[in-house]
Amino acid sequence: MSNPVTAPKIPVFDTPVTAEVESLRPHYSAEKKQQIKEQIKALLKAQDAVLVAHYYVDADLQELAEETGGYVSDSLDMAKFGNEHPAKTLVVAGVRFMGETAKILNPEKRVLMPTLKAECSLDLSCPVDAFSRFCDQYPDHVVVVYSNTSAEVKARADYVVTSSIAVKLVSWLGDQGKPVLWAPDKHLGHYIERVTGVDMVLWKGSCIVHDEFKSRALGQLIEENPDAAVLAHPESPDEILALADVVGSTTQIIQAAKDLPQQKLIVATDSGIFYKMRQEVPDKEIVEAPTHGEGATCKSCAHCPWMAMNGLDNLLHVLQTGENEIHVEENIRVKALRSTQRMLDFAKMEIS
Ligand code: 13P
Ligand code: SF4
Numbered sequence: 001m002s003n004p005v006t007a008p009k010i011p012v013f014d015t016p017v018t019a020e021v022e023s024l025r026p027h028y029s030a031e032k033k034q035q036i037k038e039q040i041k042a043l044l045k046a047q048d049a050v051l052v053a054h055y056y057v058d059a060d061l062q063e064l065a066e067e068t069g070g071y072v073s074d075s076l077d078m079a080k081f082g083n084e085h086p087a088k089t090l091v092v093a094g095v096r097f098m099g100e101t102a103k104i105l106n107p108e109k110r111v112l113m114p115t116l117k118a119e120c121s122l123d124l125s126c127p128v129d130a131f132s133r134f135c136d137q138y139p140d141h142v143v144v145v146y147s148n149t150s151a152e153v154k155a156r157a158d159y160v161v162t163s164s165i166a167v168k169l170v171s172w173l174g175d176q177g178k179p180v181l182w183a184p185d186k187h188l189g190h191y192i193e194r195v196t197g198v199d200m201v202l203w204k205g206s207c208i209v210h211d212e213f214k215s216r217a218l219g220q221l222i223e224e225n226p227d228a229a230v231l232a233h234p235e236s237p238d239e240i241l242a243l244a245d246v247v248g249s250t251t252q253i254i255q256a257a258k259d260l261p262q263q264k265l266i267v268a269t270d271s272g273i274f275y276k277m278r279q280e281v282p283d284k285e286i287v288e289a290p291t292h293g294e295g296a297t298c299k300s301c302a303h304c305p306w307m308a309m310n311g312l313d314n315l316l317h318v319l320q321t322g323e324n325e326i327h328v329e330e331n332i333r334v335k336a337l338r339s340t341q342r343m344l345d346f347a348k349m350e351i352s
Contacts, residue, residue: 008134008183008203013124015208016305025311036312037064043319044068049089049112051315052078054098055250056272056307061093061114061315072276074251075101075147076162076347082106083344091318092326093310095120099326100151104336105344111326114314118306120148122235125205126184128152134181138201141181142173145339148207149184151328155335160343163188163234164249167195169346174198187211191234191241207235209300213268215239217290221266228264228287231256236268240289244268257281271302 028036037060044051051070053061062072070091071081075098082090082102089110092099097120099113126145131153135143145157146166154160161169170180170192182189183203187210193200213236222230222243231253232244241247246256250273257265257277265281267273268289277286291302318324328336 006133006137008126008130010125010204011127011130013119013121015121015300016309018300018303018305018308021305021308025308026313028312033060033312036316040064040312040316040319041068043316044070044091047089047319048087049091049110049319050082050085050087051091051093052082052085052098052102053092053310054078054094054272054307055254055276056270056304057093057310058272058308058312059275060312061310062275064312064315065093074162074164074249076164076249076343077251078102079105079147079162079340080344080347082109082111091315093315094118095123095148095304095306096326097123097148097150100328100336101147101154101340103326103328104151104154104333104340107328107330107333110322112318112322113324113326114310114318116324116326118309120304120306121208122146122148122184122205123150123153126150126153126203128156131183131203132156134183134203138179138181140179141201142178143181143183144170144173145183146185146188147340147343151332151336153183154339155332157339158342159346160336160340162249162343164252165343165347165350166192166234168350169343170198170200171196172346185235187237187241188234190238191247209270209302209304210235210240210268211237212291212300212302213237213240213289214291215243217292218243218266218268221287221290225264225266225287227262228266229256229260229262230266230268230289232268232289233270240268253277254280257284257286269302270304270307272304272307
């Protein structure tokens with residue numbers, strides 16, 4: 001008789017409140033801000049360092065990345081860029097798994113982050129010991145994990161994916177008749193399962209930001225704006241995705257904003273993305289999907305509290321001190337590299 005399968009238990013973790021995180025950030029005058037930016041630019045140059053930022057971080061950091069030959073993108077492209085760039089130091093403005101991914105791929109480079117406190121609820125929901133026990137119950141399944149996980153979880157996985165290639169990679173595994181164990185985002189997992197029809201077992205984590213979008217309020221907004229297109233990140237709950245015209249990674253959402261004929265866009269993802277989106281479609285009206293519907297428990301209000309921990313102040317500090325370097329134990333890194341490199345190889349195969 002086979003062992004009874006135990007459902008994964010999601011640990012309790014502390015969630016910072018975005019408004020509180022932001023209230024702790026220093027507020028600079030325009031002149032002081034410019035001065036700090038100039039100091040950062042000089043230090044990046046002097047240290048052969050490049051700034052790689054996620055769309056959800058502060059607009060000042062996104063702007064700096066672009067002005068200094070760095071990069072702003074989704075998690076897959078951040079990893080690719082860091083991997084291909086010749087700089088000796090990668091400064092990653094985002095959350096910890098992004099810095100760890102950079103280190104996994106580039107052990108010879110120094111990887112710094114403005115803060116090491118920037119977690120991710122998906123990563124926190126999936127501790128390696130419990131995850132490993134879960135995997136042990138499904139020895140015939142291919143283990144595919146979202147990039148929003150620790151290096152240890154990636155080391156236990158067969159494949160890492162980001163939201164931009166999750167559907168394609170799982171579909172490719174499905175074509176080979178392989179069942180998939182997926183972790184940690186249940187919403188993205190359900191979405192992949194629905195689109196690909198692949199047999200999957202799911203970990204039950206979620207993103208505290210995307211979890212806040214409210215389908216009833218969104219439905220009402222759509223009724224009031226029949227001319228608008230709805231764009232959603234697949235970390236959003238099923239009922240939100242069911243209302244979306246386009247579901248995709250942050251980069252895919254920005255691309256859709258450019259490609260779609262609609263002049264009005266309702267967007268269900270972290271509001272940090274609006275900085276780039278407004279640059280790309282300055283003439284379109286961008287409306288935030290509602291998080292305030294009935295029963296809202298919103299701690300984040302569509303802005304990730306951990307992403308909000310990145311700022312000009314702590315970016316300058318790490319460049320001045322060399323603090324906040326990312327280290328990944330070598331035996332973990334080597335194993336995590338296998339599953340992470342497979343993602344990059346798959347992405348390359350997709351392009352060619
Ligand atoms: P992307 O890979 O789409 O940028 O998503 C990362 C993330 O953490 C979204 O919440
Ligand atoms: Fe994690 Fe959600 Fe923040 Fe993205 S927005 S880093 S998934 S908590």
